[in-house]
Amino acid sequence: MDSALLKTKTALVTAGPTYEPIDPVRFIGNYSSGKMGFSIAEVLAENGANVVLLTGPSNETVKNPNIQRVDVTTSEDMYKKGMEYFSTSDITVCAAAVADYKPTQVSSEKIKKEDEVFTIELTKTIDILNEFGKIKKKGQILVGFALETNNELENAKAKLSKKNLDFIVLNSLNDENAGFQHDTNKVTFIDINNDIQRFELKSKKEVAKDIVEKIITIASD
Numbered sequence: 001m002d003s004a005l006l007k008t009k010t011a012l013v014t015a016g017p018t019y020e021p022i023d024p025v026r027f028i029g030n031y032s033s034g035k036m037g038f039s040i041a042e043v044l045a046e047n048g049a050n051v052v053l054l055t056g057p058s059n060e061t062v063k064n065p066n067i068q069r070v071d072v073t074t075s076e077d078m079y080k081k082g083m084e085y086f087s088t089s090d091i092t093v094c095a096a097a098v099a100d101y102k103p104t105q106v107s108s109e110k111i112k113k114e115d116e117v118f119t120i121e122l123t124k125t126i127d128i129l130n131e132f133g134k135i136k137k138k139g140q141i142l143v144g145f146a147l148e149t150n151n152e153l154e155n156a157k158a159k160l161s162k163k164n165l166d167f168i169v170l171n172s173l174n175d176e177n178a179g180f181q182h183d184t185n186k187v188t189f190i191d192i193n194n195d196i197q198r199f200e201l202k203s204k205k206e207v208a209k210d211i212v213e214k215i216i217t218i219a220s221d
Ligand code: CTP
Pocket: 014, 075, 094, 095, 096, 097, 098, 099, 100, 125, 126, 127, 128, 129, 130, 143, 144, 145, 146, 147, 148, 159
């Protein structure tokens, strides 16, 4: 990997899940471990980049001193902090599993069980990746992930152009060892030239290396 190019670069990586509060003791979350985002941050830092790792709740730990870890809990916190760092970031990779919806109202007191059926109204969260895409300037590289169950390639391509990305990492659900809570992942890259690269099942660290290599190729163009 020709990493000289990353030595002068600043990177922002989002990772992990978000927790959307319902009341003081409950939240809506997901099973994301943060492993994919943490691995990308490590590989970028190992190649000399200065990295801000913006993460939701995760048990993963940061090893490289060139990574500044910023912890957040909710999608709104991740959006606000992300906006602080995005404009000065040369490379941004959104690997976080941000909740798509959050409770419309957050109860300030613990909700008591009363009725047989309890309904929570949910409101769409801000799509952080999409907001970054809107304000992206020439020379900034933006990478997103997609998880699709049908029309995988077509949906991923649509997301790539709608969110103004340089390339998108499509997670395959066709392998039982890929994705959430696993140490391995199986991905396909699609870039703006419609170049499609399919990879075998490999460790998230190896997937992170492939992602960083693709970033370096784009940055060298
Ligand atoms: N993402 C984000 N903020 C959100 C939701 C998603 O930044 N509120 C980013 C993720 O980090 C990831 C990509 O968007 O890079 C994932 O999008 P995905 O969940 O696959 O699809 P959506 O765009 O949310 O659309 P849909 O759920 O309809 O497939």
